[in-house]
Amino acid sequence: MTGVHQTSNIQYNYWSVAELMPKDEIKKLQLCRLKEQVNYLWENSPFYRDKWEKSNFYPDKISAIEDIKQIPILSKEEIRISQKEDPPFGMMKMPGRGPINRVAMTSGTTGEPVLIPFTKEDYFGVFCEGGVRGLWAAGVRKEDVVHAAYGFLPFVGLAGVYDAAEHFIGSLVIPGGVWDSLTRLKMIKKFKVTVLMGTPTYLLHLASVAAENGIDTCKLGIRRVLTTGECGSASVANTGLRLQKAWGCKVYDFSGTQESNYISWTCDEGTSHLNEDLIYCEILNPETNEPVGPGEPGKLVITDLVQKTHPVIRFETGDIVGGIDSESKCACGRNLSILKGYSGRVGDIIKVKGVCVSVSGIENVLRGMESCSDNYEYMALNDGEKDKILVRLEPRKDIEPGCWDGVRRKVSEALRESFMINMDVEVIPPGSLPVFDLKAKRFRDIR
Ligand SMILES: [Zn+2]
Numbered sequence: 001m002t003g004v005h006q007t008s009n010i011q012y013n014y015w016s017v018a019e020l021m022p023k024d025e026i027k028k029l030q031l032c033r034l035k036e037q038v039n040y041l042w043e044n045s046p047f048y049r050d051k052w053e054k055s056n057f058y059p060d061k062i063s064a065i066e067d068i069k070q071i072p073i074l075s076k077e078e079i080r081i082s083q084k085e086d087p088p089f090g091m092m093k094m095p096g097r098g099p100i101n102r103v104a105m106t107s108g109t110t111g112e113p114v115l116i117p118f119t120k121e122d123y124f125g126v127f128c129e130g131g132v133r134g135l136w137a138a139g140v141r142k143e144d145v146v147h148a149a150y151g152f153l154p155f156v157g158l159a160g161v162y163d164a165a166e167h168f169i170g171s172l173v174i175p176g177g178v179w180d181s182l183t184r185l186k187m188i189k190k191f192k193v194t195v196l197m198g199t200p201t202y203l204l205h206l207a208s209v210a211a212e213n214g215i216d217t218c219k220l221g222i223r224r225v226l227t228t229g230e231c232g233s234a235s236v237a238n239t240g241l242r243l244q245k246a247w248g249c250k251v252y253d254f255s256g257t258q259e260s261n262y263i264s265w266t267c268d269e270g271t272s273h274l275n276e277d278l279i280y281c282e283i284l285n286p287e288t289n290e291p292v293g294p295g296e297p298g299k300l301v302i303t304d305l306v307q308k309t310h311p312v313i314r315f316e317t318g319d320i321v322g323g324i325d326s327e328s329k330c331a332c333g334r335n336l337s338i339l340k341g342y343s344g345r346v347g348d349i350i351k352v353k354g355v356c357v358s359v360s361g362i363e364n365v366l367r368g369m370e371s372c373s374d375n376y377e378y379m380a381l382n383d384g385e386k387d388k389i390l391v392r393l394e395p396r397k398d399i400e401p402g403c404w405d406g407v408r409r410k411v412s413e414a415l416r417e418s419f420m421i422n423m424d425v426e427v428i429p430p431g432s433l434p435v436f437d438l439k440a441k442r443f444r445d446i447r
Pocket residue numbers: 267268269271273330331332333334
């Protein structure tokens with residue numbers, strides 16, 4: 001099911017047969033792979049064996065997929081500690097597994113970067129396989145010229161789809177990690193790029209640089225924009241619409257975690273499908289760690305079912321998601337369950353006056369307003385009595401300072417309507433906030 005699809009002249013609608021598997025077959029496959037994975041780790045990984053024994057978990061306790069909840073959860077900090085004690089890879093490299101052909105690492109924004117080693121088999125057979133399905137669903141074909149607007153370290157998010165486009169689909173791929181935005185735009189034109197990949201933040205920025213330099217992005221011939229690394233079109237509808245307008249084409253979104261794989265990707269219907277034959281996803285209540293009800297929101301915990309070099313088992317991704325819908329049928333014909341969007345990182349979602357405020361929620365309001373630029377930040381403050389939220393935003397550059405107060409009032413109103421609480425809004429001069437080349441950091445908790 002995870003083998004490399006051979007490209008040919010036949011135009012398949014789907015990349016993998018896994019996309020069409022009936023639900024009960026997927027469930028059977030997940031259980032079979034989970035059992036196999038757990039037994040493999042029990043036999044081969046001193047890290048997992050020790051961790052599981054301490055929690056009184058043994059492989060024979062898995063007889064149904066729901067039994068996965070008996071396995072203790074794995075945190076990012078545990079991975080870091082293991083890499084510190086047993087450098088460089090710690091538990092992220094299974095003993096005897098090799099040779100290692102490639103290394104990726106996390107950005108290290110929340111601590112020491114985590115190093116991620118790949119064998120050729122796991123890189124192409126599992127990681128790229130997780131991404132190529134989304135490329136294919138987005139209509140990327142061998143005639144395309146694909147540009148990945150990012151460097152290859154420390155962010156691995158686009159490496160798999162970049163390599164999949166080259167090696168699986170046979171597109172021409174154009175790297176260009178260190179180009180400045182204007183050079184990048186010139187190269188996009190020169191190479192006649194048709195598929196553009198990047199983070200939503202950077203691709204919106206790139207479009208604004210184009211506008212400032214009189215380049216019409218809609219005439220560049222780009223027919224697909226693919227994003228990952230942040231909440232994209234599948235999570236923040238108005239970010240998707242902005243990207244669509246900025247580049248004059250359809251927008252697709254991948255989600256994933258660097259420690260594992262691409263978790264989901266959007267089809268032509270804009271639905272986010274889970275790679276559920278490769279990764280088992282659970283949604284847990286962030287406070288109790290108990291599974292939430294079907295379709296309910298919570299924190300995302302994932303288990304690698306196939307990958308063998310650095311499998312993570314019940315890994316806390318740190319993301320809050322809207323839930324998993326395993327019942328609805330997507331018009332694209334795929335049976336893979338539907339991920340109902342990301343709300344943000346666990347620490348970026350705060351409760352103020354009993355209301356959960358998320359990055360994706362604020363972003364959707366701001367990006368739905370014509371007068372707001374793409375740049376904003378928000379913070380949680382305490383004024384000595386109570387917690388409150390301050391949103392600071394840059395207006396569009398062509399809006400006169402005399403009109404900023406009107407912008408502020410309109411944004412306050414829209415936020416109140418959306419969240420049912422009052423937030424402080426400050427309109428600041430364009431160019432005040434940092435420009436992010438990769439992922440934006442928009443939330444600060446300074447309570
Ligand atoms: Zn679909």
